[in-house]
Amino acid sequence: MFVKCSQCSRQAVYCQRHSGRHLCRSHFIKDFEKRVRYAIKKYRMIESGDRVAIALSGGKDSVALAFVLNRLYRKRKDIEFFAITIDEGIEGYRPPTVEIAKKITEQLGMKHHIVSFKENFDMTLDEMVKLGDKKPCTYCGVFRKYLLNKTARELEATKLATAHNLDDETQTILLNFLQSDIERLARLVPQRVQKGLVMRVKPFREVYEREVVVYNILFNLPMDMNECPYSHFPIRASVRDFLYDFENKYPGRKYSVMRSFEALIPCLKEMYPQIELNTCERCGEPTPKKVCQACKLREELEVKLSKVKHSSL
Numbered sequence: 001m002f003v004k005c006s007q008c009s010r011q012a013v014y015c016q017r018h019s020g021r022h023l024c025r026s027h028f029i030k031d032f033e034k035r036v037r038y039a040i041k042k043y044r045m046i047e048s049g050d051r052v053a054i055a056l057s058g059g060k061d062s063v064a065l066a067f068v069l070n071r072l073y074r075k076r077k078d079i080e081f082f083a084i085t086i087d088e089g090i091e092g093y094r095p096p097t098v099e100i101a102k103k104i105t106e107q108l109g110m111k112h113h114i115v116s117f118k119e120n121f122d123m124t125l126d127e128m129v130k131l132g133d134k135k136p137c138t139y140c141g142v143f144r145k146y147l148l149n150k151t152a153r154e155l156e157a158t159k160l161a162t163a164h165n166l167d168d169e170t171q172t173i174l175l176n177f178l179q180s181d182i183e184r185l186a187r188l189v190p191q192r193v194q195k196g197l198v199m200r201v202k203p204f205r206e207v208y209e210r211e212v213v214v215y216n217i218l219f220n221l222p223m224d225m226n227e228c229p230y231s232h233f234p235i236r237a238s239v240r241d242f243l244y245d246f247e248n249k250y251p252g253r254k255y256s257v258m259r260s261f262e263a264l265i266p267c268l269k270e271m272y273p274q275i276e277l278n279t280c281e282r283c284g285e286p287t288p289k290k291v292c293q294a295c296k297l298r299e300e301l302e303v304k305l306s307k308v309k310h311s312s313l
């Protein structure tokens with residue numbers, strides 16, 4: 001069935017339920033990129049003189065982010081982009097996405113840096129999970145953030161762009177409310193630059209996950225739709241499913257969640273002002289404590305590895 005674009009007479013490729021519009025390829029791309037620019041401008045995510053590191057996993061969202069930022073700013077000589085890929089060492093899952101990351105950066109002519117858990121921590125994530133007693137996402141989350149910030153800072157980035165979309169952000173907002181973790185909620189929007197910590201920005205916070213997929217398809221970008229084999233969050237999955245169902249019944253409610261959160265930001269900043277960070281006594285990375293979480297986890301793993309080696313003698 002031929003459905004016309006709400007903006008012109010061409011065939012629509014996407015039904016934007018929250019606005020009630022049907023959009024053709026041209027108007028979908030225009031609308032998508034308009035909302036990316038809106039988010040960037042609203043929070044001053046990218047400014048003249050910035051050297052932006054893009055966290056490029058090789059998944060659909062990060063590939064789209066690298067592509068759209070290059071498309072929007074490629075003529076700007078006062079802004080520079082490069083990509084950082086963290087290879088955690090997840091057999092069967094990470095190698096294909098690393099290859100996609102290589103492919104898209106080569107296509108865009110963007111500098112690409114690959115940093116691995118194995119090279120930095122002497123263990124892959126698979127090995128950490130077998131050895132340690134923490135959940136896989138604990139090791140992955142802590143060490144990924146550690147390496148992204150460390151690498152971005154060493155490469156003199158002024159901003160670190162991640163591909164968190166509207167779905168990701170609203171899930172996190174609601175999850176923090178449900179868990180009564182208001183302090184963590186306050187940290188979703190950084191208040192100021194802190195020494196040693198590269199400011200994180202999220203240009204996709206105004207676009208739906210499904211729109212990212214459509215954008216990739218329209219530009220024929222490489223996509224890997226597989227989920228990480230370790231991504232098992234029962235509580236977050238419940239929140240995600242609730243929001244999906246609610247959004248399907250009442251389109252636009254994810255924007256309502258986002259706007260409600262934004263209205264609370266001034267109060268959150270006053271209740272939980274951004275604390276001064278210390279320098280980790282062991283590695284020199286920024287941390288609210290004396291020793292960063294990455295060093296603590298690394299020490300635990302080294303102790304366990306030593307015991308395993310000793311028992312095998």
